[in-house]
Amino acid sequence: MTPRTGTRQRRFATPPSRVRPWRPLGLPSHRASTATLAAAYPFLVPPALQTGVPVGLDALGGGVFCFDPWALYAAGELTNPNVLLAGVVGSGKSALAKSLALRSVAAGRRVYVPGDPKGEWAPVARAVGGVVVELGPGSPTRLNPLDAADSPEAHGQRLRRLATVAATTLHRDLRPAEHSALDAALTAAEHASRPTIGGVVAALVRPDATAARRDGVTVADRSHDGTDLAHGLRRLLSGDLAGMFDAPTTDPLDHAASMVVLDLSRLGADDDALAVAMTCAAGWLDAALGTARTPRWVIYDEAWRLLRQVAVVRSMQAQWKLSRALGVANLLILHRLSDLDAVGAAGSEARALAEGLLADCSTRIVYRQESDQLTATARALGLSGPERDLLPALPRGTGLWKLPRRTHVVHHLLAGPDEIRLIDTDTAMREEE
Ligand SMILES: Nc1ncnc2c1ncn2[C@@H]1O[C@H](COP(=O)(O)OP(=O)(O)O)[C@@H](O)[C@H]1O
Ligand SMILES: [Mg+2]
Structure with missing residues (x-):
């Protein structure tokens, strides 16, 4: 392979609704900068993962990298199906999550986003015929966090x-x-x-x-x-969060919906209000889903905004423990691993909870990190020297995928114009200007 530099965008030739194995996709060969490849050589390269939805190019092993946390968990490759995704702003985290969501729905999985603070997931849900629940000032929708199935529990x-x-x-x-x-x-x-x-x-x-x-x-x-x-x-009756959670639920959840997004963009920038709203919303979603055992992603985009609240982390962890039996794979999206430290001081119960949450994610995907985060990230994830040195140089859309027994560098590929249109947050921003 001759290393060549270049950032030309590569796309899958098929739309996300048709998941196919590697050859018919007709992907072009991998190209990366010499610096990236030089850093990559010291890795022991495992064969690409070929089960699940296609994610992109395995930059080291070659071929298409596929991912399916349920299959990998069943095969003993993962100790749990949850995924942590960390990367600086604009590194392509949400784009990866949205591709995983779209492609997983095409493969028969379901996807829930129990809080979308930026309102960027609604088009994704609509594209797959999913449900978007808008909450916040001006919306008539009410979710009752006290909904529960008629049972002794x-x-x-x-x-x-x-x-x-x-x-x-x-x-x-x-x-x-x-x-x-x-x-x-x-x-x-x-x-x-x-x-x-x-x-x-x-x-x-x-x-x-x-x-x-x-x-x-x-x-x-x-x-x-x-x-x-x-x-x-x-506060939920007459304060800043009034008119969302203080009445019987207006729209019962459509259980057959392939995707459900709770759009919280009307709440604005208040992290505290977001944490309360997400706790209520996640509780409602839990109750609405009951004990259905369909494999589903639960995606917490911008999760760093929630993790400053010990109570939220505690309930999230308890929920994760219960959810495994129901086939839920949680995807937690942060900027950096030190977002978890923000929960509390070293040695505190809060920190132990945050560390537990990290331990509960046996797939860790690291996108570009600032240089001041490298040591802490490498320590928390047990990265080798070359893996660590790769982090500040990772281009947009490329991440280090750390699974318990294997490490891959994967360049996420967008699948054609439809997916690009749904995922391109830069375009949305340009249109707003
Ligand atoms: N793999 C990729 N290939 C091409 N463009 C990408 C890729 N990943 C992200 N982008 C583009 O980069 C921009 C920022 O990505 P986004 O996922 O919103 O970043 P983040 O969530 O990390 O802040 C988006 O406009 C998106 O279209
Ligand atoms: Mg994002």
């Missing part, structure tokens, strides 16, 4: 979701007495046929005397224990 599920939402709005963990107050308020709200957050807040403010006595506290103490919770949850 419903109360427990609602309580865990409410506790996460309350802890997120309060920026702290709940005290045991607060937890009891929340439990009692939820029980009171559940007397309604469709419990809502409004019912819970009302019961926090005016606690049920019988329940308080049964728990060995006075009504005045119970009311005191619920004060902060009521303030926190009121």
Whole structure:
């Protein structure tokens, strides 16, 4: 192979709806800069992965690199189907996620995006006949985070979701007495046929005397224990998050939808509001999906905006543990691995949770990293020297794919004009200008 420089864009010859093996795609040979190849030579090159949807060119092994976390998990190549994707702004993370989504839908998988803060996923969902749920100021859509299937577990599920939402709005963990107050308020709200957050807040403010006595506290103490919770949850009734989660769900989820995107772009730049909204939305989605066992991606784009909240990380991790049995592969998109450190100080429970989340992603894809991130990234992912040195030089769309037993450098290829139109966020920005 003669190394040649050049950045000419290469495309698959087939649309994403027709997933085919490598030869009929008629891909041109790989081209890379001499610097990239020189850095690449020290690798021990494993054969390209050929199961799953095509992703792009295996820059070292040659051939088309395919990926299917479910098949690789079943084959023992992965210890879990979850994927972490980290890279600087504009390195092509969302483009890769969108291609994986489009191609996975074509291969019969489903895709859920439980929060799209930039509103860039709606066209992708529409292109595959999926559902876009717009939430936020001006949208009539309501999602009730207290939705739950009629089952003995419903109360427990609602309580865990409410506790996460309350802890997120309060920026702290709940005290045991607060937890009891929340439990009692939820029980009171559940007397309604469709419990809502409004019912819970009302019961926090005016606690049920019988329940308080049964728990060995006075009504005045119970009311005191619920004060902060009521303030926190009121944000969903009359604060900046009003009109989204405070009424029965308006549009029940179409279970057959190949793709569901919750568009949160109307919420603006407030990370805190986004974290609360995503906690509610993810809870609603969980309940709406129930125990359906269709393999599905759950994609958290711009996830770094969520990870500053310990309660969110904790509930995400708990959800991931449960979701494996349901065939869910989570895709967590960050800028850098140190986004995980932002959750808390070294040695804290928060940091341990963040490290657990990383451990729960047995596929790690690293796109271009700033030079000040190299040491930390290499340490966290166990990268070799040459792998580490490659990171600041990776061109847009090219990433280091680190699986437990293999490493690949993959250049993601966009599949034809349709996919490019859906994925090109630069074009969207140019059109806005
Ligand atoms: N593999 C690729 N080939 C060609 N263009 C790409 C590729 N990946 C990304 N791009 C383009 O780069 C721009 C930024 O990509 P994007 O995925 O939005 O970056 P990020 O999510 O990392 O900030 C988009 O306009 C997209 O079309
Ligand atoms: Mg992006």
